[in-house]
Amino acid sequence: MVTFRPATPGPLADVPSFDRGIGGAESNVACSLARTGHTARWISRVGTDGFGAHLVTTIAATGVDTASVQYDPHRPTGIYFRTAGERAVSADPGASAASVVTAVSTAPATASTAPEAAVEPVSEVVYYRAGSAASAMSPDLIPREQAWSGRVLHLTGITAALSDDCRALLRALTARTPGRPLVSFDVNYRVGLWHGAAEGPAVLLDLARGCDLVFVGEDEAEAAWGLRGADAVRAALPEPEILIVKQGGAGATAYARTDSGADDVVHVPALSVDVVASVGAGDAFAAGFLSGTLRGLPIARRLRHGHLMAAAALTVPGDLAAPPARRLADRLAALDADAWGRLRLGPGWANPPAAEAETVRVEERTA
Secondary structure, X not given: OEEEXXXXXXXXXXXXXXXXXXXXXXXXXXXXXXXXXXXXXXXXXXXXXXXXXXXXXXXXXXXXXXXXXEEEOOOOOOEXXXXXXXXXXXXXXXXXXXOEEEEEOOXXXXXXXXXXXXXXXXXXXXXXXXXXXXXXXXXOOOOHXXXXXXOEEEEEHHHHHHXXXXXXXXXXXXXXXXXXXXXXXXXXXXXXHHOOOOOHHHHHHHHHHOOOEEEEEHHHHHHHHOOOOHHHHHHHOOXXXXXXXXXXXXXXXXXXXXXXXXXXXXXXXXXXXXXXOOOOHHHHHHHHHHHHHHOOOOHHHHHHHHHHHHHHHHOXXXXXXXXXXXXXXXXXXXXXXXXXXXXXXXXXXXXXXXXXXXXXXXXXXXX
């Protein structure tokens, strides 16, 4: 989707002008993966309008393959307006543009990356996407062989909420049949997006059970399924080979099934971050973990790369942040536990001047 953020602070009713950008869970992940050296393809539908052209051009400029994007002459590109602040899981009136991402490797105030004891106000979000081009995606319009052409297929629950056709598409793409790549799924549950439909949580749970890698926040697991705590989430979702439970300021826990059938449970604390805006951090975390997955890194390193990518998103105002250079990210991800715990990241840390690239701040946290 094309996003509009107020050019000056204040409620939407009082803001006279807006800055245009792009947003969307799947496209955010695709752009971040492309910028970290992977090959990524974004598959979606946009209108034959200026917003669609801007969206596709901007995404392509990050290195994402947009050749599979379809243009709909009868339906518009979705847009949304939002102010800065936290997205409320139980009250968000909408969500980002629907799409899927195919990825191929080429070789979530001061807060934590998840974020910690968030002090930001709840943001205003207004969506104009009813009848959008993306909401018309279906199994007939998006060939499964096209979406399954990479090593990883990344999907989100946002797409499932847009229409019956979109839900049918996700069921087709998550079917456990020969030739399927690793399927990644970010639950992204928002009460408002489902317009009060009681089946929303059940649909998301069913889709998650069909995937290989699942991302879900503790807050949304409680809101959607009434589950409290990471272990309860895993008990309800034993099917995915890897389950990532994002735990706010506590960090993130991965449940990775071993050859014996038991789980290897890995927890990595979140980082301390000087937050500019919280939007896009969840998508960035998923991109960091997926990048580590494509590179074959250990689970703990994948989680750290997720936290680092989230920190890059938290320290810029828009949905889409430039990730840290791989060399810098690898160096920080390799810190010992004590140094990782003392790491504090602020605006500009992910792309410092060349002379400062090796001097990212590590300092003691203060109470």
